[in-house]
Amino acid sequence: MKILILMIGMLLCSTSQAEWYEAKGQATIVNNQIDQARSTAMQEAVKQLLLYSGASVTSISQVNGGRLTLDQLEVVSKGSLHNLTVLDEGQQGQQFYVILQADVFPEASQCKASGYSKNLLLLPPYLKQQHQARVGQLQELSPAVEQRTYDIARQVGKQFNIKHPPKLPLNYYKPGEHNYKGIKDVADRYGAQYLLGLEIENISLDRVYKPKVINFSYPQRYFVINARVYNAIDLEEIYNKRFSVNAPWEFDAREIISPYTAEFWLSAYGQTVNNTLQQILGEVDALLACQPLQGSVVKVLGPDRWQINLGKANQLNRGMLLTLIQQNYHWGEWDIPRQEQSLTGSEVRIEQVYQDSAIVVALDPSMTANIQLGDLVSKQ
Structure with a gap:
């Protein structure tokens, strides 16, 4: 088994609280190329662990401006992983799997x-x-x-x-x-x-x-x-x-x-x-992972109550607060949209939540008089 070396680009404060996570990556074995499948599975597992830490990973070969190689797993990033070990790896049919374990230090400032x-x-x-x-x-x-x-x-x-x-x-x-x-x-x-x-x-x-x-x-x-x-x-x-x-x-x-x-x-x-x-x-x-959660007002239920197209499937819960945003589109030449967003300065509270929708109510009805269909709610 190849030695795994994890290099952390930023030292953690001693007061940070680590959480222990496992992540599984797997890949299909093509033309009996087991090493290639193992590398792909390893990348997938590392990516999941980095996401747990709050890192933004758009490509496993570029992690927050760092680098990742799989001869000796080497990561230089703002990711906060300690004690990275391989718990298990092996072949199941045409799939190769790798299970990694690490102590993860969440960074609240990233990927909320x-x-x-x-x-x-x-x-x-x-x-x-x-x-x-x-x-x-x-x-x-x-x-x-x-x-x-x-x-x-x-x-x-x-x-x-x-x-x-x-x-x-x-x-x-x-x-x-x-x-x-x-x-x-x-x-x-x-x-x-x-x-x-x-x-x-x-x-x-x-x-x-x-x-x-x-x-x-x-x-x-x-x-x-x-x-x-x-x-x-x-x-x-x-x-x-x-x-x-x-x-x-x-x-x-x-x-x-x-x-x-x-x-x-x-x-x-x-x-x-x-x-x-x-x-x-x-x-x-x-x-x-780092894109904001945004939904739309799909039905006006009253002067201070609306239905939105987000729900339990998006991890919303009753009582959660969302920000209201007014949005307009100006369609220019060649049907290219020019959007305009403005914060209302108001929040709404989830009153009822369903699988794919929710009912929200304004905390301050005086700030939401102009909310219409198509306006937005956001959870950053």
Whole structure:
């Protein structure tokens, strides 16, 4: 077992109170590359521990401006982890898992919103080059990737609640066009604060596939995908990253392969696609840890009572206080939104809470006369 060394970039005050945490990371083993799977699982477990400490982790290779290598696990950051040890590691089928333990020192000044789950809506993926699906007849790759992304998100998402993929028209979302009115419309319809859009840019082969009696090597098939996350309330793009991987395409060029089958997902190519989706969702999960929890007023119940689209699923409780924010959009040229937010100086208290909604009441009704549908509540 490789030695783990944790270097903390900031000394802790002796009065800090540590909490003991365990975190489990796992990854799919592709082409018997156990070391690679172990490294990926280790990254996932470390990321979870850093999130517990209040660190902002948008990429495991860059932690608060520090660095992370896995030959000897070395972290330089403001993260507050002590006594990092490996409790257990091993292989379960095609999965490699690592369980880490550490003393975690929470930093109250960072990522206060990490204790609240945000609502994330998965948009139907967009396949840019439809003709590349001919090899293997992968015309249904987009909806299959959509379903697999949704399934993975339900397992790995700790900072978000994944919303069921809506039945939107094919190619409703085209990355780069920034259909902000469409984004706002679908977010309001499904009660989401954040949207994840995926564009599959390339699934081509690196060479012409010529069938042979005996195959000594297979062509490499690419999977290039661009992931974007939008803040649907502020109508801003907060994440944009391109992932480019490849794996052997082990099937005959004339063979029809359904992307919904185990045959596809257990192949080298399918597992590579799966691992890429896991990486995307892991980074999105880390990104949303430090994003504020915001919801909208969806119904006016009286001069000082409203219904909002946040609830128990977002870790809200009866009696909790939220800040009221008035918001307006000014749609400029090319339908680009210009937002305007103003603090009302007032707070509301949660009076009733349900799974996906809550009833709030103003603490000072004299400060909330102009609150309307679409105005915001926030928990920083």
